[in-house]
Amino acid sequence: MASKPNRQLNRALCYSNNGNRIAVSPSVIIIGGGMAGIAAARALHDASFQVTLLESRDRIGGRVCTDYSFGFPVDLGASCYALYDMAGNKVPQELVTEVGEDFKSIMDEANQVRSENSEDMSVSRAISVVFERRPDLRLDGLPHKVLQWYLCRMEGWFAADADTISLKCWDQEELLPGGHGLMVRGYFPVINTLAKGLDIRLGHRVTNIVRRYNGVKVSVENGRTFVADAAIVAVPLGVLKSNCIKFEPRLPQWKEAAIADLGVGVENKIILHFKEVFWPNVEFLGVVAETSYECSYFLNLHKATGHAVLVYMPAGQLARDIEKLSDEAAANFAFTQLKKILPDASDPIQFLVSHWGTDVNSLGSYSYDIVGKPHDLYERLRIPVDILFFAGEATSMDYPGSVHGAYATGALAAEDCRMRVLERYGEVDLFQPVMGEDTPAFVPLQISRI
Incomplete structure (x- = not known):
């Protein structure tokens, strides 16, 4: 027929x-x-x-915004570690890996706490409960600071502080196969x-x-x-x-x-453009500290794009506090964080600052539980x-x-x-394919958060 x-x-x-x-x-x-x-x-x-x-x-x-003012594309929105302490001393990679495993164990224990409680709690509270149960998982000194950096990265993922993130829902998001990528052309x-x-x-x-x-x-x-x-x-x-x-x-x-x-959380980008590269060829440069609020991290765009650019990425309350500053003051704050780990860092020649939390067109970066x-x-x-x-x-x-x-x-x-x-209007044909049904299915590469 x-x-x-x-x-x-x-x-x-x-x-x-x-x-x-x-x-x-x-x-x-x-x-x-x-x-x-x-x-x-x-x-x-x-x-x-x-x-x-x-x-x-x-x-x-x-919230997908590509800026070309540097003469090359840089995304202000959607987008191996080298960690340092506040004195500029590099954290041994073995310790970074070891604490990463400890953080995984702590979150596994936190999930056990979740299964035993009908009422929800914050991720921060759950970690406190884990430490009460398992004192052996507590870390002191430099390992504690590295652990706070991992927590800082988690807060960056949700653009929110750990004391507001739901324990019940923190791991409900599905991750697409293929890992993360970087849109080098924006x-x-x-x-x-x-x-x-x-x-x-x-x-x-x-x-x-x-x-x-x-x-x-x-x-x-x-x-x-x-x-x-x-x-x-x-x-x-x-x-x-x-x-x-x-x-x-x-x-x-x-x-x-x-x-x-x-x-709805806030994560911003403070993009620093330098005349030349003076940092190691790693994906992230991180600053470890006593609290996750004091920790920070820089995305190294040079590794992927060849341009001498570092991106400071504050999230949660820190991002909201920085949004109260002028662009110049925010860039100076980011550069001060960088100088703590690389004292000989040269001054940036250009900078860009996003304001997703106060921008009336967004009023936040992205959602979370x-x-x-x-x-x-x-x-x-x-x-x-x-x-x-x-x-x-x-x-x-x-x-x-x-x-x-x-x-x-x-x-x-x-x-x-x-x-x-x-x-x-009576125009539906029940035997007509839906939009896209006659084309091959595909899964988009997971690029980044917004």
Whole structure:
């Protein structure tokens, strides 16, 4: 039997500047031009939908941001150790490896504490319980400082402090095969390719989303309104938490609770560009100290890119404290940390500083599980509300906080939206493959956190 021909989809409505409706192909408004929003827009555009993407910034990419001011690409967002003490003495590699094994043992014991307690607790509290049970796992002197550095790295992964990270959920994220990579040319080429040919409106900060039985109306700060059959909300969790976007009617209580109960952390990058390389050829340079707050680490971009660049990466409370400084003061702080381990370090010739926590377009770096809250909050945030769909790293159960998680949720929201809109107008062919089904499946390389 011959396959059913594709009918022209011409019943849906799109926007006009004064809110009047014009009969065109099925329409959707994408709110947010980060990786999730761009992925959703690309998929729906390729499915013959009328797509309009509204982005508050003057650029696309969201928390994926590639800067070219140094004359080469450096990512301010998504991206073997050499550790030193505060006196600049290098920590023996054997000790670094040994303490790494100790940290694994401590977290294994912490997981045992988790299995014995019905109530959640913070990772920091669990470690304290482990030390009470197993005094033999306590470390003193330099090993203790190295242990604090490992804890500092863990806090960097979640962009949050250990006393706020959920013990119950800290290891729930899935890791893709293939390990980590570095986008040596930056993420911009990826974003730019996905965005090619899309109707993207920069400088359009959304303030209000009204949903009715026959579509959505989206208002932006400059007074314009856009009308479509459905909308995909792909703004950062921090922006949703700020309530700067009003929903009419209000979102259901379960959706508002998911927004309120998910944590959003801060990790920033202070990028130092030097005239020449004066540090060892390792992936990370680390500073060990008595507390994780005092510890720090530098990503060595020279190892992968050939450019003399180190990236200081504070997270949690330290990142929030540094955001209170001027860019110059923040760069000086990072350089002071570097001088502690490499006293002969030359002054940087350029610097860049990110502000993900205070940037009104992000209000945080990425999501994490906080103490006492269920891991399925990510899924609750993803679930559509009528003709409103949600995407972004904070809607990914398996890959929260990651670029690949954001991309996958954008594609998923696009397919959910497509099916819902076509179902409404009787255009769904149950035997038609879903978007992407006729193309080979692939797993994106796990590049970095956002």
